[in-house]
Amino acid sequence: MNPLESLRISWRSIRGHKLRSTLTTLGVIIGIAAVITFVTLGTGLQDEIVGDISPDDQQNVYVWAAPPEDSGQGPLAGAQPVFTQRDASEVANLSGVDDAYVYTRIPGQSVTYAGDTVPRDGGFVGTGPGYFDAEDFAEGERFERGEAQAVINPAMAGLFDGNVSVGDTLTLGIYQGVQIDVTVTGILEDSESMSAFEGFAPSPRLYVPADLTENADTRTELNLSEEELSELLGDREISNQSNLSGELGGLLGQSTPGESSRHIALVVEAPSKSDADIERVKTETEAYLDSAESDASDRSEGLAFQLKTSAELISQLEDVLDLLQDFIVGIAGISLLVGSIGIANIMLVSVTERTREIGIMKAVGAQRRDILELFIVEAVILGVLGAILGTALGLLAGYVVAGYIGIPWVFPVGWTALAIVVGIAVGVLAGLYPAWNASRTDPIDALRYE
Amino acid sequence: MATERGSAAVSLSGVRKTYQLGEPVHALDGVSLEIPTGSYTAVMGPSGSGKSTLMNLVGCLDTPTAGTITIDDQDVTAVSDRERTRIRGEDIGFVFQTFNLMPRLTARENVALPMVFRGVGRSERQQRAAAVLDSVGLGDRLDHRPNELSGGQRQRVAIARALVNDPALLLADEPTGNLDTETGEQIMGLFEDLYEQGNTILMVTHERPIAEHAERIVHLLDGEIERVEELSEVGR
Numbered sequence: 074m075n076p077l078e079s080l081r082i083s084w085r086s087i088r089g090h091k092l093r094s095t096l097t098t099l100g101v102i103i104g105i106a107a108v109i110t111f112v113t114l115g116t117g118l119q120d121e122i123v124g125d126i127s128p129d130d131q132q133n134v135y136v137w138a139a140p141p142e143d144s145g146q147g148p149l150a151g152a153q154p155v156f157t158q159r160d161a162s163e164v165a166n167l168s169g170v171d172d173a174y175v176y177t178r179i180p181g182q183s184v185t186y187a188g189d190t191v192p193r194d195g196g197f198v199g200t201g202p203g204y205f206d207a208e209d210f211a212e213g214e215r216f217e218r219g220e221a222q223a224v225i226n227p228a229m230a231g232l233f234d235g236n237v238s239v240g241d242t243l244t245l246g247i248y249q250g251v252q253i254d255v256t257v258t259g260i261l262e263d264s265e266s267m268s269a270f271e272g273f274a275p276s277p278r279l280y281v282p283a284d285l286t287e288n289a290d291t292r293t294e295l296n297l298s299e300e301e302l303s304e305l306l307g308d309r310e311i312s313n314q315s316n317l318s319g320e321l322g323g324l325l326g327q328s329t330p331g332e333s334s335r336h337i338a339l340v341v342e343a344p345s346k347s348d349a350d351i352e353r354v355k356t357e358t359e360a361y362l363d364s365a366e367s368d369a370s371d372r373s374e375g376l377a378f379q380l381k382t383s384a385e386l387i388s389q390l391e392d393v394l395d396l397l398q399d400f401i402v403g404i405a406g407i408s409l410l411v412g413s414i415g416i417a418n419i420m421l422v423s424v425t426e427r428t429r430e431i432g433i434m435k436a437v438g439a440q441r442r443d444i445l446e447l448f449i450v451e452a453v454i455l456g457v458l459g460a461i462l463g464t465a466l467g468l469l470a471g472y473v474v475a476g477y478i479g480i481p482w483v484f485p486v487g488w489t490a491l492a493i494v495v496g497i498a499v500g501v502l503a504g505l506y507p508a509w510n511a512s513r514t515d516p517i518d519a520l521r522y523e
Numbered sequence: 524m525a526t527e528r529g530s531a532a533v534s535l536s537g538v539r540k541t542y543q544l545g546e547p548v549h550a551l552d553g554v555s556l557e558i559p560t561g562s563y564t565a566v567m568g569p570s571g572s573g574k575s576t577l578m579n580l581v582g583c584l585d586t587p588t589a590g591t592i593t594i595d596d597q598d599v600t601a602v603s604d605r606e607r608t609r610i611r612g613e614d615i616g617f618v619f620q621t622f623n624l625m626p627r628l629t630a631r632e633n634v635a636l637p638m639v640f641r642g643v644g645r646s647e648r649q650q651r652a653a654a655v656l657d658s659v660g661l662g663d664r665l666d667h668r669p670n671e672l673s674g675g676q677r678q679r680v681a682i683a684r685a686l687v688n689d690p691a692l693l694l695a696d697e698p699t700g701n702l703d704t705e706t707g708e709q710i711m712g713l714f715e716d717l718y719e720q721g722n723t724i725l726m727v728t729h730e731r732p733i734a735e736h737a738e739r740i741v742h743l744l745d746g747e748i749e750r751v752e753e754l755s756e757v758g759r
Contacts, residue, residue: 437637438612
């Protein structure tokens, strides 16, 4: 029989049972859509991450200290506040190191500009001036260490009604009611993350010197009642204003009073992105951190120093993403399996229902292989239909979600092709047994079948 | 229509069909019969006489336990299932009591169906199906589905389908069994026309008035031919 003809006849019987056919393909649709959606998102996410390694970033080594069991879990996993500003300076002075600065997360609640307050649950990035390059800025320049200054990105600037520009003052609401006024020294070119430490999606970010809260002396305004203040400070003695600020800075900067703040990470810059230079930076930095000379070594007992380049961090993340993707593809695979069982089931029902039709076709000259072909084609149509609809749905969902979370949308050509192949395979596999059953039907019995 | 009258369209020689139902049951027990080309034969007999078995064997739906059957000079007993299916499609036209039309196909598509399995092109099928439907008086019902047709019309579609491949033998199994008397008479009239046009017809029935439309009646009893009754032109 002409294959086109079997396609026509099979298509007709599928159309004859619209609801049933739709429900049957649903399993395949969901399975394929799930795979395509997550693959699209996964690929988009990876592109986003990989696309973020600027040439400048390639020569950075990211350093943090974490329990050994947390190694390989991604940037800052299990990171403990162990590094001091002095550590950063010492590392910067090591031979083969271009620059080094601390990186910390400053908890924050709000930012106020010209009376317009926006909540910031995510806090602020505390780091050194070296975190930025001159070409990162659309306007202005980097902040100075120890100054009450801030760098913001366009997304952050966009949160306010007014037009924030360089030289304006922002009031940062740190927790427990502490407020710090900072002067904007620069606005970045774009809202991408500046390093692997920040996460990957573009989002509103505000960068301040890591020692902002440490040196928050006269700039600190306390909006606390006497009770709140004494509760916050406990029985610590407060002799003067500067001491008070030191105490507060200590609390806020995750360090114990009387000592300088500890930060959760260091960023160390190598002079170039060559493996030799990077390796040298790693060796030198690790040697320094392990030595008794470093402040970090006091606190690093039971912790292992993690020294990673962006590329390494990304590949770690990609491993995690791949694992997640494999997991989801696995679940989708189960959905596909269930979907194909659904098709097989409905085909078996269909064969029984159409026993008489099979008998008629055989009586008028249909060969066994014609019947086999008809039913397999029908199952394949269901499978391919499911695959096509699933792919379309998956692409759409991927597109919508990618747009929503702000990652690039990538058209997964290979996966789309694979989805169609899977649809055909599901159809053939699911249709094989029912079709074989149908082809073996005895026409005499079939014609008598009611 | 097809071949000249006189030679045997179908010939059975010593045909036996035995079913093993605990003990062997002979549904047909040594039947020999010649059905000349262009003849009109009715097979009569009570239930269990072997009518259906004879139909199935002649229709190439089944194979005999012993004996040979030739259709259009081809021995159909010693061939593969595949070959028998081909002969069934090309040389036999079935008309059933229950019409057996494909419910989702239109009249034209039902009639065209046997040509689909022979690999005839679409436009040729369409034309031929329309022509045959027209010849059975359904030229204005081409695109109706079976459920939009009356019983008599359905049987006409079935007859058109049986004729479409220009078969050596038209095999009718109680073709009026599901029709009222008047419609049944019309269908018998159609068969008569087909006979006049030179078609070979073998019809199974248990109704004497229906059987009397044929040239001769083969009476079956207990799997054997009891007698062959030649009918005069007057009887019909």
